[in-house]
Amino acid sequence: MNDRGKGESAGDEPPDSESASESKTYSNREIRTIALAVIGGVFFGGVATGVAYPTLPLLDEHLLISAVMLSIILSANRIARLFMNTPAGSIIDRYGTRKPMIFGLYTQALAPFGYIAGLYTPAYVFGTFPIVGEVSAPGVVFVLARLFWGVGSAFVFIGAFATITYVTTTQNRGQWVGYMRGFDSLGFPAGLIVGGVLTDLAGMEIAFLVGGILALVAGTIATLVLPDVHAGTDRDAARIRDIPAILRERPAVLAIGYGNFTIQLLWGGIVLVTLARYAEVHGMQISALEAAGISGVVMALGVVTSGVTTLFTGWVSDRMRDRSLLTVPAFVAMAVGFLVIAYYPVLELLLVAIVLIGFGIGMSAPALLAILGDLTPGDELGRMGGVYNVMGEIGLSLGPLVAIPAVESWFGYQWTYVLCALLVVSCLTVVSIPLLRDPAVSTTTVNAD
Numbered sequence: 001m002n003d004r005g006k007g008e009s010a011g012d013e014p015p016d017s018e019s020a021s022e023s024k025t026y027s028n029r030e031i032r033t034i035a036l037a038v039i040g041g042v043f044f045g046g047v048a049t050g051v052a053y054p055t056l057p058l059l060d061e062h063l064l065i066s067a068v069m070l071s072i073i074l075s076a077n078r079i080a081r082l083f084m085n086t087p088a089g090s091i092i093d094r095y096g097t098r099k100p101m102i103f104g105l106y107t108q109a110l111a112p113f114g115y116i117a118g119l120y121t122p123a124y125v126f127g128t129f130p131i132v133g134e135v136s137a138p139g140v141v142f143v144l145a146r147l148f149w150g151v152g153s154a155f156v157f158i159g160a161f162a163t164i165t166y167v168t169t170t171q172n173r174g175q176w177v178g179y180m181r182g183f184d185s186l187g188f189p190a191g192l193i194v195g196g197v198l199t200d201l202a203g204m205e206i207a208f209l210v211g212g213i214l215a216l217v218a219g220t221i222a223t224l225v226l227p228d229v230h231a232g233t234d235r236d237a238a239r240i241r242d243i244p245a246i247l248r249e250r251p252a253v254l255a256i257g258y259g260n261f262t263i264q265l266l267w268g269g270i271v272l273v274t275l276a277r278y279a280e281v282h283g284m285q286i287s288a289l290e291a292a293g294i295s296g297v298v299m300a301l302g303v304v305t306s307g308v309t310t311l312f313t314g315w316v317s318d319r320m321r322d323r324s325l326l327t328v329p330a331f332v333a334m335a336v337g338f339l340v341i342a343y344y345p346v347l348e349l350l351l352v353a354i355v356l357i358g359f360g361i362g363m364s365a366p367a368l369l370a371i372l373g374d375l376t377p378g379d380e381l382g383r384m385g386g387v388y389n390v391m392g393e394i395g396l397s398l399g400p401l402v403a404i405p406a407v408e409s410w411f412g413y414q415w416t417y418v419l420c421a422l423l424v425v426s427c428l429t430v431v432s433i434p435l436l437r438d439p440a441v442s443t444t445t446v447n448a449d
Helices: 028-052 056-062 067-095 098-119 137-167 173-202 204-225 240-249 251-281 291-318 323-343 347-375 378-410 412-437
Strands: 006-008 023-025 125-129 133-136
Touching: 028 098, 028 137, 028 173, 028 204, 056 067, 067 098, 067 133, 067 137, 067 378, 098 137, 098 204, 125 137, 133 137, 137 173, 137 347, 137 378, 173 204, 173 291, 173 347, 240 251, 251 291, 251 323, 251 347, 251 378, 251 412, 291 323, 291 347, 323 347, 323 412, 347 378, 347 412, 378 412
Parallel strands: none
Antiparallel strands: 006 023, 125 133
């Protein structure tokens, strides 16, 4: 097991110098300062993402953009992140976390200003293409802006994970990883609220402008506070096609990645895509709210539950001899939640089910990420963080593709959610049991800071 927090000293020498491997012990105050800077960066980045998101699906009403082109705009950041995760991780391993993470935060900041440019781009049509339809200049500008966001976010998440993992130890890693994940999760819904209100009151341009300013704030915080830690590997850059070989060599990372894949597939894919239709099919209503409004309320409840649970789960994991024990009740809660949705389609129980699923995600995600940090050597944090992210991105990308056909053509709503529950149960055998049996995963019970 790696007990980092004893990491390389930051310095001006090249990464392959001996100084890059000298150890440095970070005090509790240094850890707190560094972690809060990272958390501030990811939180404001999450808010900036959320601010822009309510307006993006409305672009086809304001610009010369086809429905397919709008789908490409919405998915462009995810596609870019999928292919950038492993190279970003290798760059972080080679050059340290400071410059790549700052680059990522400022690259993210370009996206909202790109959106503003897209609003003022002349509606020139380049041509009509199969499947895509008309491709216009504003559409291309928005796609490029979203690609920038995807590239930047790959560096931000992996840089945040590597920085916090590197400066902490097994005694307090779970706490700070939990805070990072929790505030990242809570930043997005906060941004959704701000973005929706700003769009209604002041228009799209102001919403995008605020998103860009918040992203710049995140980059400024990182520039002022982040130290340069964790550099020195001379490994070749990893590529997405290298991931199967990496996973074969590290069964524990494969188990952790499978857990992340399942969480992202089911929450970011199945639940978020089908929830509005589920509410509509079963005639759910709250006062004046119908299917769309109910799905928004339920999704917000799930995100808040997950985020709040994440904040304290990491702290709890630091006080356990084996963090992977937390995955057992987490996966059980998620499975029960999906079964409730499948067999009891009433609003009150839907809310209970979403709380159970959010609780399970909030308990399992920080534990898995902290275990990954515990097991990963200091010069591979970026690569392994990239692999972890890729597994999640595959789940996020696959979920929306299968969700609607599953509920409307293949299985129906009930059996789709039953299959979701079974997939969560599989995590008990694929994730929990192997990690519980791995002696390298256990930690010593301590009084964490």
